[in-house]
Amino acid sequence: MPSNVEIKAKVHDVQQLIENAKQLSKSEGHIITQQDTFFKVLTGRLKLRNFLNGSGQLLFYERPDVDGPKLSNYSISPTTDPDGLTKVLADALGIMGVVKKERLLYMVGQTRVHVDTVEGLGHFMELEVVLNDGQSLEDGESIALRLMEELGVKKEDLIIGAYVDLLLAKK
Numbered sequence: 001m002p003s004n005v006e007i008k009a010k011v012h013d014v015q016q017l018i019e020n021a022k023q024l025s026k027s028e029g030h031i032i033t034q035q036d037t038f039f040k041v042l043t044g045r046l047k048l049r050n051f052l053n054g055s056g057q058l059l060f061y062e063r064p065d066v067d068g069p070k071l072s073n074y075s076i077s078p079t080t081d082p083d084g085l086t087k088v089l090a091d092a093l094g095i096m097g098v099v100k101k102e103r104l105l106y107m108v109g110q111t112r113v114h115v116d117t118v119e120g121l122g123h124f125m126e127l128e129v130v131l132n133d134g135q136s137l138e139d140g141e142s143i144a145l146r147l148m149e150e151l152g153v154k155k156e157d158l159i160i161g162a163y164v165d166l167l168l169a170k171k
Contacts, residue, residue: 001073004128005140006063007148009157011123014115018104020151021113025106029115032103037086038164039093045162046093048079048086056082058089065165067158069141072128097164111147118163120170125153 011017022028035050044062056079063072079085104115114126127147129140159166 001075002130003071003073003140004130005069005137005144006072006129007069007125007127007144007153008159009125009148009153010159011115011125011153012157013152014117014123017123017125017151017153018115021104021106021108021115024108024147024150025113027106029104029106032105034099034101034103036099036101036164037090038096038099038162039089040096041093046089047164048082048089050082050086054082055080056085058085065161067160068155069144071137071140097168099163099167101163108147109143111143113147113151116163118166121163121166124159124163125151 018029033052035052036047037050039046039048044060046058046060048056048058050056058077058079059074061072061074063070100119102117106113106115110130110132112128112130114124114128116124116126118124127144129143129147131137131140
């Protein structure tokens with residue numbers, strides 16, 4: 001199962017974060033519109049990511065709900081029928097929640113830098129350091145912490161859990 005080290009944080013100055021991400025990635029980034037439907041499962045998280053263009057991904061992942069860098073193990077399967085697959089999974093498992101977001105994606109080395117605007121929540125930053133074969137959790141943590149500093153993200157802005165957890169807590 002592939003692994004990455006993740007950090008997620010609340011963003012107070014989204015324009016500054018975008019400028020920092022552009023400089024580090026030497027790119028304008030890529031806009032991705034997503035609707036993630038989370039399903040009720042006993043362990044980990046299962047979500048269907050709909051790109052709203054006829055394509056999507058079914059993702060299963062396990063990661064601890066702690067702030068700071070955390071190891072995430074995941075599996076991904078693409079789909080060309082995200083609406084149909086969402087219906088089947090909803091019928092079988094039930095829906096836990098839905099997250100709608102616009103994501104700006106920047107690549108910095110082996111790290112995916114996400115600047116997310118989440119409907120009902122606001123602006124967030126997520127780092128995903130994709131671990132290469134032979135890289136340790138500590139290697140990924142070191143990369144994530146360095147990038148966090150270079151992007152201007154403060155430790156007190158780190159969040160625990162997934163966007164769906166924040167949305168459900170608001171209800």
